[in-house]
Amino acid sequence: MNASALARSGRMGAERAARGSGTRGAARAGLAARGVIYLLVGALALQIAFGDNKTRQADRQGALAEIAGRPFGSVLLWALGIGLVGMALWRLSEVVFGSVGPDGRKAKKRLMALARCAFYSFVAYSVLAFAAGSGDGGGSSDEQSRDVTARVLELPAGRWIVALAGAGIVVGGIWIGGRALLRKYRDKLRLGQMSPRVRRMVDVTGVAGGVARGLVFAAAGGFAVRAAVDYEPDRAKGLDDTLRSFAETSAGPGLLACVAAGLVLFGVFSFAMARWRKV
Template sequence: MAAKDTARDVGRRAAGHPWFHRLSRAGLAARGVLYLLIGWLALLIASGHGGKEADKQGALRAIADRPGGWAVLCLLAAGFAGLALWQFAEALYGRPLPQGRRKRMRFPAAFRGLTYTVGCVGTIGFLFGLGHTSSDQQSRAMSARAMAEPGGRWAVLAVGAGFVVWGAVTLVNAGRRAFRDELATDEMGPVAHWIVQPLGMVGNIARGLIGGAVGAFLAYAAISFEPDRAQGLDGVLREFAATPAGGWGLAVIALGVVTFGLYSFCEVRWRKVEAVEPQDDGPPGA
């Protein structure tokens, strides 16, 4: 027990170090760069000039094709590592929010930590020439492998339903402006409030719509038992162009993705990144 307590104390001190906070903010900047690039690629597709997939792989390829791209990719990988460590710290020690120690607050942080870990590993793999397949190909291949296993169809359906629920929650929270709870709003001036709030609302609405659409395609693939129906980020974005709104529909969503990228840079300045363990909000498992 003593060793466990010592390890926890060491981890808490590390999570509270200013350099850890800087690494977390660097990760938010890396996320912003990625969203800006994905949104830009989607805008190119909407205008009929897109040649790369509008997803993470397409964004990484766009970076790699530029001078100094390898160094930028290394920085992105380090940024995603920082995001993952930050979210795992929040899962372990609590979030800087009211009732931040409760499981319902810390579990999503653990899930985000896993997501950012996958992003970091994928970026490193890209650096070494691995994982160059698009998000659509990855989604279909993973769905096919899962459905080939006993009960895999229901697992894919559960994942799809999870994305749909996440998308719905994100949309509701965007409307409620719940993202403000994660920001140091007391440090903002009137102009910052005027800029950050609409960026957060529009950006999170776009994320919610895209996440819900990804989940809907996964769920449909599981229900119809057709793995090829699954879509990744690129496929989902292109589906918006297939709606009656056409390219304008995709352009609107793409601008929303760009907006979330800009909002991520606002989070670099004002996001609460201090993993805390409040003592006044009940037991950790409540």
């Protein structure tokens, strides 16, 4: 066997290993961990919508604090952090070897996987630091948004950078919601393994959850654009303030309750993805 054949055989072997049971397990653990976070954030937002728990943050930090206050909370936090490490490793394997699907090896897909890998690496680190007692879960999402916005606005062309980033988040939110409405997630699921009843449940959670998630992203991006236009970092909002802003519209707390319920459904949908997603 010549050197080229050996190299090709080595690459194929590495790719098979990357798509093996270990990677599948890491992906499913990561999706389940994501589901836990969205369930808790949605539940906290529902409590806020109905006038309870107004001091608790409806974001990742609030979700981690909620877990920490439960029996065996420390164990659950470590499990959640390890699951998110699995998510980051799965996305890293997609960067290196490509994702499932006919266009999984394209540069666009790899770049998206790289961005997700970086994001989940940060989230995993913040959760594990919180579990170890040496971190605050990444801090309040509102404080993070204001601090980052303030630092960027001080840069040359900072207003343009913040405005473009905010516009990108708005577009991303619309893209997320649009794909959910079109049920694009079905391409990634093993639908043949589901009963008709389960498929209906997945569609309800996938569409409603995806639309709610996209709406939150789009709203947060809109606040970032407004912060850039007004040159006021405090206009930027994290997840908690963005969710609370829905209650300040003419629709009142009812809109926040609907969005919060959608986030809970997205958490349930993440569990379905953990069970039936193609990896």
